[in-house]
Amino acid sequence: MAQGTVLSATEVSRQGPFLAYAGVNVPDIKARDVLTAAVQAASVIGIPLSRKPTFQPLLFKVWRALGIDWERIRLTTSTINYALEEGDYWPKLMAGRRVLVVGNAAAPLARVLGNRGVRIAAAVGPVRGISDWERVAEEASGHPFDLALVSAGIAAVPICVRLVERTGKAAVDFGHLADRMAGLEYQPKIRR
Template sequence: MSITGLRKPVHSAVSPIPSKSVKMASKPEKGEPRSTKGKAKLAKFTPKLAKLAPKLAKSKRNRVRRRGGTRKRRYDQRRKTTTILPLEEKQAEKQLETPIARLSYDQGYQEGLIAGGERILEEHLPSDLIIPDLTVREAVAAGVQVLKNRGIPLLDSNAVYRELEEALRGKKSYAFIRLGDGELLTLAQEKVLSLEEISRAGYFLPYAGVNIPNLEARDELATCVKVASLIGVPMSRASYFQPLLFAVLRAHGIEYEKLRYTTSTMNYLLEEQGLLLKLLRGRKVLVIGDVAAQLSEALIMQGVEVTGVITPVNGYADYPRVVAEANAYDYDIALVAAGIAAIPIAVHLAGVGGKVTFDFGHLANRMAGLAHPERNESTP
């Protein structure tokens, strides 16, 4: 037997290609079902569905056509609505961006200046003096020690307590007011700063009781500063605090060397050191302001006699009514927490009634257990 006879026949896995003479199965005509067997099963299972099959197929083809047409229409519509800005408009947009970028740069520069030299200077200034018109450059060149002769003394908490105590015992008029950025911006209207700058920097002024412009409030505050017994002034070197203080005093012709000063946060210091309650106990107290009712309750719980409450105070324009109403009460000291209006209220009550008045600020909120801003030198 030959070697070829020992080979087993190999069966290919691929079906043989039919010859051209073999007739291939014809493609079903349009609408004719591809499988008669499948149609029979479908008809046997759901006769109604079998009748609907051609219609469902036709509906599917129509949906495909509609979707394609919708996409095309949307694309055409987007092309029609897309506009190209002319070159002049693009250039105008770039020009609009330039002032904004410049403003951001200037603002960042000022903030960096304050956070740098001004803040370092603030840290090294003595706590018992304020130095008018001091600049960082001048301080670095000459040294703060050399400039002490320009300083104006500030009363500390013990000195303030003694003055208030003596005024209460002697039944003397005494008005303790405090100046923050809100009061200083109000005083600066068209004297030091433009109304535009004040409106921008003093966005909070309506909350504090003054709508810009209000030149009547400006002049009234200046008059009150001239006659106040003690003025709390800011220690911050930020633009609208201590630097603005001396600028507005000079602009109003006020001889600041003749005024008496303490810090604008002295209200907090007196309370924290226990001197405030020591001052109020045994005296008749009138409480004025938007949170006067809550503050009076807190004071009564701590042994203070509250003889009157006036609330609310509707901004600076409301101060004449408040002063007139306060004159009907019997009291020794008035605590006034009424924003910028607290200054004319305190000064007029001290002048008319021979009373002791205290610009109390947001210490009223804290003592009443209400939400209040962080302790700072701002008006709000």
Template sequence: MTEPSLRKPVKLAAVPSISQTRKTRAPAKAAVKPKGVKSAAPTKPGKPPLKKAPRKAAGGKGKGRAFSRRRRVNGKRKMPVAMQSRSEPPNDLPQDRRRSYEQGFQEGLIEGGERLLQEHLPSDMIIPDITAREAIAAGIETLKERGIPLLDSAAVYEELEAALREKRSYAFIRLGDGELLTLAQEKVLSLEEVRRAGQFLPYAGVTIPNPEARDELAECIKVASLVGVPMSRHPYFQPLLFAVLRAHGIDYRELRYTTSTMNYTMAEQGLLLRLFHGRKILIVGDVAEQLRQALADKGLEVVGTVTPVNGYYDVARVVAEAMQYDYDIALVAAGIPAIPIAVHLAGMGGKVTFDFGHLADRMAGLARPERQ
């Protein structure tokens, strides 16, 4: 049996000279496909025409320097208040305030855990020497049957390698807070809350409101070969993930998962360079030229670049331009638009596509705001 390929792809409207969308999906390889995970149901074909945005529209990741400046505070990316939980105080705090910060953080951590533990302990007994950490660990053991398997780096590498070797469609996409907030528009969160929590969204390629982007992202999730999901328990990451899947009628049991930081993990383990060796690479995104040079310096073959990506409404043009190249794998670093770009290229071009994210900046030696 062969590796999992792309499910029935979403049709991309208003893209000139693009061949008919593929309708089939190769069966999954039993040795790699996680146990108990089913294949996704086919999606409804057809999407509304994509509008072409003016050149000055907000770009994808790495696009729009004005937006990039707005999102930085002391050289770091500005995060929503609800996301700013950290165990280490800011480096620029005076020593006395730093000690107070650390003390307050530890006290809050203990108080929160002990209060939750007290709420659930039986009233007719005491359990000697129990800690909140121990109670949580014991509880997780009983919940494992509800768990969803995540592919590790070796399994992801094997799937990508098999798809490249067999020249099959394969779209690896990743979801972060930007994608999830876009999906949440008027489905889970009000537009006001999305704007408040996602002040960075124009920088990432989507200006709110944008129901077209919301609905297309949902369709792309349904057909992607592999979905990288956040491990963070902050409100706009993993909790929002399952809320938006339910809101869009997507059965999470029908999807196949890995972590949203798998791109970094594979790079750190040397798996990406091994995967790229001897393959023709196409790079899509605003740092495509810089990444091209970095990969060429490592002896890899980059056959072309598509740059820039001017936000969500530039997806049709980008896909049409990318389809003109003969390549094996496309690395797409274009913010939120990376997802429809990757899915359409895989579905219509029969290629392997990889939502590469800010790893492109790191590999190109460019400084970008770090995610917290």
């Protein structure tokens, strides 16, 4: 979202070597605009607690530049998914619900959750970056579910928003917790 707002595309690439892994090849102004619209439409947004320059301070600079009024957005921590795991809340949240799993780790995560007694509605994947979000959201919204766990990098935000709009059901950006729960390597190899 910082592209062309508070940082040049070159600077975004330099400071965000993980972005390609997360599904965005900078420069990509369309991705910025899709993510901006999704953030404004989401019911809750997770933000980083870190005060390091490229985390929370950059987020609020970007939101100001884009005219996003953070005081009108329900906020939580960007690591709420892990906090819920540490508190053993995910099993309670999934109990008795049809769970849709979306992302590149969807199939292995669905197997692990299914083995734990979770009723899996479907596993939808892969997600080929931010440019693939509409196709994935369309496919995923065709499955009846009660809770969607979406692990798709930056594409997760617009996918979650679209699923909620289309179905009225809950959708959560599950992040790398999907990889961890599925027993997959979940740290990108990034040259610094």
